[in-house]
Amino acid sequence: xxxxxxxxxxxxxxxxxxRRFTKVNEIIERHGRTPxxxxxxxxxxxxxxxxxxxxxxxxxxxxxGLNPANVYGVATFYSQFSLAPKGKYVIRICDGxxxxxxxxxxxxxxxxxxxxxxxxxxxxxxLRFTVETVSCLGACGLAPVVMINDRxxxxxxxxxxxxxxxxxxxxxEGEKNAPEEN
Amino acid sequence: xxxxxxxxxxxxxxxxDLYKKETAxxxxxxxxxxxxxxxxxxxxxxxxxxEKHGVFITLELLAGEKKPGVTAVKSGCHGFCEMGPLVRLExxxxxxxxxxxxxxxxxxxxxxxxxxxVERLLYHHPVTGEVFAEEEAxxxxxNQQRNALANCGSIDPEEIREYIARDGYQALAKVLTExxxxxxxxxxxxxxxxxxxxxxxxxxxxxxxxxxxxxxKKYVICNGDEGDPGAFMDRSVMEGDPHKILExxxxxxxxxxxxxxxxxxxxxYPLAVExxxxxxxxxxxxxxxxxxxxxxxxxxxxxxxxxxxxxxxxEETALIASIEGKRGMPRPKPPFxxxxxxxxxxxxxxxxxxxxxxxxxxxxxxxxxxKAGTEKSPGTKTFAxxxxxxxxxxxxxxxxxxxxEVVYGIGGGIRGGxxxxxxxxxxxxxxxxxxxxLDLPLDFDSLLSAGAMVGSGGLVVMDEDTCMVExxxxxxxxxxxxxxxxxxxxREGTKRMLEILQRAVDGEGRVEDLxxxxxxxxxVKDGSLCGLGKTAPNPVLTMLQYFRDEYLAxxxxxxxxxxxxxxxxxxxxxxxxxxxxxxxxxxxxxxxISGEVRKPFTIDPEKCIKCGACVDVCAFKAIARGGK
Numbered sequence: 099x100x101x102x103x104x105x106x107x108x109x110x111x112x113x114x115x116x117r118r119f120t121k122v123n124e125i126i127e128r129h130g131r132t133p134x135x136x137x138x139x140x141x142x143x144x145x146x147x148x149x150x151x152x153x154x155x156x157x158x159x160x161x162x163g164l165n166p167a168n169v170y171g172v173a174t175f176y177s178q179f180s181l182a183p184k185g186k187y188v189i190r191i192c193d194g195x196x197x198x199x200x201x202x203x204x205x206x207x208x209x210x211x212x213x214x215x216x217x218x219x220x221x222x223x224x225l226r227f228t229v230e231t232v233s234c235l236g237a238c239g240l241a242p243v244v245m246i247n248d249r250x251x252x253x254x255x256x257x258x259x260x261x262x263x264x265x266x267x268x269x270x271e272g273e274k275n276a277p278e279e280n
Numbered sequence: 281x282x283x284x285x286x287x288x289x290x291x292x293x294x295x296x297d298l299y300k301k302e303t304a305x306x307x308x309x310x311x312x313x314x315x316x317x318x319x320x321x322x323x324x325x326x327x328x329x330x331e332k333h334g335v336f337i338t339l340e341l342l343a344g345e346k347k348p349g350v351t352a353v354k355s356g357c358h359g360f361c362e363m364g365p366l367v368r369l370e371x372x373x374x375x376x377x378x379x380x381x382x383x384x385x386x387x388x389x390x391x392x393x394x395x396x397x398v399e400r401l402l403y404h405h406p407v408t409g410e411v412f413a414e415e416e417a418x419x420x421x422x423n424q425q426r427n428a429l430a431n432c433g434s435i436d437p438e439e440i441r442e443y444i445a446r447d448g449y450q451a452l453a454k455v456l457t458e459x460x461x462x463x464x465x466x467x468x469x470x471x472x473x474x475x476x477x478x479x480x481x482x483x484x485x486x487x488x489x490x491x492x493x494x495x496x497k498k499y500v501i502c503n504g505d506e507g508d509p510g511a512f513m514d515r516s517v518m519e520g521d522p523h524k525i526l527e528x529x530x531x532x533x534x535x536x537x538x539x540x541x542x543x544x545x546x547x548x549y550p551l552a553v554e555x556x557x558x559x560x561x562x563x564x565x566x567x568x569x570x571x572x573x574x575x576x577x578x579x580x581x582x583x584x585x586x587x588x589x590x591x592x593x594x595e596e597t598a599l600i601a602s603i604e605g606k607r608g609m610p611r612p613k614p615p616f617x618x619x620x621x622x623x624x625x626x627x628x629x630x631x632x633x634x635x636x637x638x639x640x641x642x643x644x645x646x647x648x649x650x651k652a653g654t655e656k657s658p659g660t661k662t663f664a665x666x667x668x669x670x671x672x673x674x675x676x677x678x679x680x681x682x683x684x685e686v687v688y689g690i691g692g693g694i695r696g697g698x699x700x701x702x703x704x705x706x707x708x709x710x711x712x713x714x715x716x717x718l719d720l721p722l723d724f725d726s727l728l729s730a731g732a733m734v735g736s737g738g739l740v741v742m743d744e745d746t747c748m749v750e751x752x753x754x755x756x757x758x759x760x761x762x763x764x765x766x767x768x769x770x771r772e773g774t775k776r777m778l779e780i781l782q783r784a785v786d787g788e789g790r791v792e793d794l795x796x797x798x799x800x801x802x803x804v805k806d807g808s809l810c811g812l813g814k815t816a817p818n819p820v821l822t823m824l825q826y827f828r829d830e831y832l833a834x835x836x837x838x839x840x841x842x843x844x845x846x847x848x849x850x851x852x853x854x855x856x857x858x859x860x861x862x863x864x865x866x867x868x869x870x871x872x873i874s875g876e877v878r879k880p881f882t883i884d885p886e887k888c889i890k891c892g893a894c895v896d897v898c899a900f901k902a903i904a905r906g907g908k
Contacts, residue, residue, distance in 0.1 A: 136605035137588055141547070168606075175607040175764075176588035178547050194509030195704060195740045196666035198754055233591065233758055235548055236512035237313050238666040238738075239361025239673050248550055250316035 119157055121146055131162045136172055140179060149183045177232075185221045185228035187266060189246050194234030196241040205242055206231060208256035212263055226270070227263075281567040284575040285453040288444070288568075295445035298339065301348045302370075304391055306330075309366040309433060311357030311519055312551055318380070319365035320354075325384035326367070327352050333392050339441065350391065353442075356520015358433035359674035360420055363403065368415055368433065375415035376401040406670055406692070420671045423689045425652060427660045428476075428636040429513075429676045432520030437555050440562040443523040449568050451639035452527050455534055456576035464535035465491055468638070470646035472658040477503055477594070477631030478709065478735045479811070480657070480724035486628060489618040490536040493626035498538035500529050501622065501629040504545040504552070505599060507591040508707030509758060510738035513662035514632035516674050518545065518552035521636065522559035526582060528635030530569065531642060533580040536628045541582040544599050547589055556584050591762035595810045596621075596629045598764070609764045610810035631736075633662055654680035657723035661734065667704075667741035668695045677722070684718040687741055698743040702826070706735025708755045708762075709815030711822030712748065731822045733815070747844035748827040749834050752820045753781035759816040769807030773800050774816055781820070787847040789835030798824065846890045849905040855880040857902035864894035864903060 125142045129135035139158060144150050150173050159166040173179045189209065193202050209215070209229050213222055221228040237243045240252025244259060251262060282288050308314075308323040330336035330350050337349025358366045363377035367387065374397045376387065386398050403412045405419070412418045426432075435442040443449070455464055469484025490498065502525060506514040518525065529541045545553050560582050563569040571579045585603050593599045593608040600622050602608035621627020637659060641649045650658045657679040663686065666672045670692030677686065683703055687693070694700050702712040705722075711732035713720060720726055727733050742751065760774040777800050780793045801817035801824075808814050824831060833839045840848040853864075853873075858880040865873040865881060872888040875881030883894070883903075895903045 132605075134603060134605040137602065138586070141586065141588060171607050172605070175609075176590050178587075178589035195707065195738065195751075195754070196510050196672070198509075199667055199740065199742060199746060199751075232548065232589075233507065233762070234509035234511070235312075236506065236515040236546075237316060237361065238510055238512055238664055239313050239359075240316060240364075241666060241672075243316075250312055252313065252316045 119154065122154055122157060123161070126158065126161050133162070133164065136162065136164065136169065137176070140169075140173055144179060148186075149180045152181065183221065183225055185226050187226060187246055188228045188230065189244060190230050190232045190235065192233075192235040192237070192241070192243040192245070193231045194236075194238060194241075196238035197234075197243055200241040202231075202242040204256050205244060205254055205259050208259055209263070212260055281565075282574060283567065285457050288449060288453050288574065291441075292444050292447065292450070295441050298342045299445055301342050302337070302351050303335070303348045304350045304372075305370040306350065306352040306387075306391070307355040307368040307370065307434060307436075308352065309356070309358050309364060309368075310354035311361070311364075311516060312549075313357065313361030314364035314366055315551070317364040317378075321381045322365050322367065322379050322384065323352065323354055325381035326388065329384040329388040333388060335392060339439070353436035353439070355434060356432040356437045357516040357674060358415070359429065359516065360418075360671070361674070362672050366433075367401075369397075370434070372397070373414040373416055375403065375413075375418065377403050419692060420673065420675075420690055423677070423685065424675050425660050425678050426676045427640060427652070428517060428524075428633050428662055429520070429674065430640075431524065432516055432674075435521070437520050437522055438558055440523060440559065440566060440568075443521075444566075447643065448523055448639075449527055451642035452530050452534075452568065453574055455531050455642055456574055456578055461491055461535045461537060462488075464531065464642070467646050468535070468641060471641045471649040472646070472656075473634065473637055473641065473649065474657060474724060475631055476633035476637070476661065476737075478706065478733065480734060483630060483634055486618060486630070487532065487535050489616070490538075490626050490628040493619055495626045497540075497625045498536055499622045499625055499627040500533045500536065500538045500541040501596075501599065501603070501617075501627055502529055502541065502543040502632060502635055503594065503596065503599060503629055504543055504549075504632045505587050505594040506546060506549075506632070506736060507594050507762075508709070508736045508738050510666055510704075510707055510740045511664045511736040513664055513674055513737055515546075515549050515552050517632050517636050517662075518543075518549065519555050522552075522556045523563065524636045524639055525556075525632055526559055526563050526569065528638035529582060530573070530580045531638050532628055532630065532635065534578050536626070538628065539579045539581070541580065542585050542603055542622070543582060544585045544587060544593070544603060546587045553584060553586055560584065590764070591758075592764045592810070592812050595812060598810065599629070600627065607764070609766045610812075612809055652678040654721065654723050656725055661722070661737060663722075663737040663739045665691050665739045665741070667739075668698065668743040668746070669693070669741040670695055679723045680721040682719045682721055683713060686722065686739065687718070691741060694741065694743050696743075698745065700741070701744050701746055702742045702748065704740040704742065704751065704819070705738065706733040706818075707738045708759045709733060709811060709818055710735045710738075711818045712742075712751070712826060713822075714826045731818065731825060733818070745842055745844065747785075747840055747842040748823050748830050749781065749784050749840070750842075750844050752823040753778065753785050755819040756781055756816070759812060763812065763816070767808045767810075767813055769804045770809075770813030770816065773804035773807070774813075776800055777804070777817070777820060784831065784834040785840075785845045785847065787834075787838050787845070789838075791835055793835060794824075794831070843905040846892055849890050849892070850885065851883050851888055851890065851892075851894065852885075852904050853881050853883055854902050854904050857900050859900055859902070861899070863897050863899070867893045867897045869893065 159169040244251045335350045367376040367379045465488040473483040474480040590608045593602045595610045598608040598610040617627040653659045662676045756778045760778045765771045860878040872884045
């Protein structure tokens with residue numbers, strides 16, 4: 099509890115546990131400790147870690163003076179938050195009405211097959227790709243649509259998506275090999 | 281910093297004089313759709329090309345030099361997303377479609393030399409082949425009347441000065457200098473504006489209720505949590521004309537006595553968030569938001585809140601809970617937000633498009649607004665027209681136009697000469713309308729009487745190849761997934777309804793399901809607190825009302841009349857069409873296809889798992905799905 103008390107005093111004099119969470123502390127400080135800051139804090143923490151580790155949720159709760167159950171409740175309510183690690187590339191397949199009637203299902207199947215994923219297994223073991231479906235990305239004029247991280251791809255076909263993935267993999271491999279070549 | 285109305289007027293006049301020095305302007309659409317198609321690269325290429333010709337000029341250069349030139353700006357969404365990237369020229373009004381960076385030299389050459397526009401980049405009518413040079417002449421635009429979308433696609437959304445030059449913030453200035461809050465509410469009431477988010481509640485009444493509530497603190501919230509699949513009008517307005525929303529909100533703040541506003545935007549709309557944040561910053565820098573706006577003593581600040589992916593947050597009480605940092609679950613009403621909203625204070629909450637309509641109503645008057653639309657649903661409404669229609673995109677039409685005018689007049693009819701089957705309106709809360717409703721006017725009350733609703737305005741057109749049972753299952757899957765779980769009838773009822781529909785689609789439907797499905801639908805409608813649950817059964821109910829035979833075919837005959845549901849398909853090779861190439865045999869994962877090369881192949885129904893791989897791969901359309 100002593101540690102916790104220290105945490106509440108702010109960015110100065112952070113306890114042992116606090117040092118592990120420097121980044122989290124910065125984010126909390128920036129947003130302030132009012133309950134309405136919880137969602138923006140979780141969003142930023144997730145951006146940092148690519149998911150919300152459970153110990154960080156507890157840490158945020160204590161630091162903000164909230165009940166951990168509340169924080170967990172919020173983190174599990176919104177579909178944006180993930181308690182499991184996500185891949186470096188999050189692929190969101192739009193399954194809005196327009197995309198659905200123009201064949202988004204086939205793109206999902208193609209991606210699953212390509213990456214060895216399924217409804218239960220959303221992220222590849224190497225933490226490179228996560229495949230999710232979202233209800234609507236609001237780019238219906240380009241249906242079917244896929245969003246990879248912040249980039250939107252329109253009028254996607256099953257073959258096209260495979261090419262995009264191959265390209266990402268090639269770029270990744272290129273980056274990995276680059277230092278060795280030097 | 282603008283300190284009084286005359287400052288704003290002077291700035292507008294000066295800016296107008298500056299813009300007169302433009303010999304031409306190139307507007308490159310930078311909405312989400314066109315950006316995805318590479319419009320930013322097109323913008324860069326055009327800019328480089330203009331520089332090469334020595335005619336490129338910016339607003340800063342216009343102010344500094346006397347020299348005229350061509351400006352190139354990134355605009356908001358033109359609505360014709362499928363034809364993107366879109367490039368519009370002014371003053372000629374020429375619209376180029378599907379522009380690539382390598383087209384830039386030709387475009388600039390034609391513009392600078394004063395020659396005719398580049399014909400191959402103009403819109404060609406898909407049926408008649410007629411060429412349209414001007415944007416306004418294209419059938420897609422000709423039948424529209426743009427009000428909320430007026431600036432979308434013709435100004436740079438990241439440049440507040442363009443908005444000011446077009447009389448931006450004049451409505452706010454008018455309100456602050458000439459009108460009392462009650463006068464503003466009266467004007468909005470007189471206009472008959474109804475909430476554009478779906479319900480159609482009279483906006484003026486909402487404002488007046490909030491104004492009359494007594495409190496030391498009040499809030500204005502803009503609901504930009506546009507979650508209906510198939511709807512993107514709010515995104516386009518936020519991205520294309522953010523200042524109009526800020527101005528509408530500030531006017532509302534003055535009318536109801538609030539000094540703080542929130543815009544709640546979906547997390548899936550990163551570009552809208554970015555543009556709104558820039559717009560708020562610019563408005564503050566110019567003294568159009570913040571303390572003592574235009575010397576009137578009125579303070580108003582706006583904060584942007586990003587949603588976190590929960591459809592139910594489009595419901596006002598859930599949205600308020602979400603801003604407060606809680607799980608976004610609705611609560612019973614009353615008390616209504618106008619009495620007890622954000623942090624228990626009186627709160628006015630309106631949709632993006634509603635706010636976008638406000639400045640023009642104030643400037644032009646309620647009578648002007650009533651000129652468009654019908655008696656009970658005045659004004660124009662934006663719709664997102666998508667699905668199996670020739671022209672898809674964002675449109676704005678006077679309320680009361682018929683479904684036919686939209687689908688055939690603006691949408692250009694059904695793709696590939698197929699037959700119209702239904703139009704789904706209002707997303708998961710709405711319903712489908714059939715051929716018999718083609719002449720139904722699109723207004724709040726007519727749609728409700730047909731079992732559908734305006735909703736946020738998604739219009740998804742479906743052709744004869746769409747299975748209505750599968751569509752109903754799709755929407756039920758959506759609402760079931762988005763149900764927050766608070767009300768048992770919604771949480772459990774939608775799950776059971778989904779199971780029944782899933783069974784029908786999977787070929788395991790039971791005849792007795794029909795009765796249960798209808799009973800559940802009514803229970804969910806009656807027993808849910810918020811709009812999500814109350815309207816969730818609508819797609820199923822309209823499906824059962826208008827396409828009952830199709831549902832019965834699924835459960836009684838195990839047949840999908842549209843040939844969509846894979847489990848109900850019976851694949852067979854059409855011998856006359858089969859060339860015996862053997863491609864189907866290669867892709868069949870269970871070796872159900874056999875035959876000799878150059879002779880018709882056959883499919884063994886015992887082995888077939890109905891995956892459909894053979895249909896996709898056959899170049900001769902020689903495999904029938906059956907069912908029809």
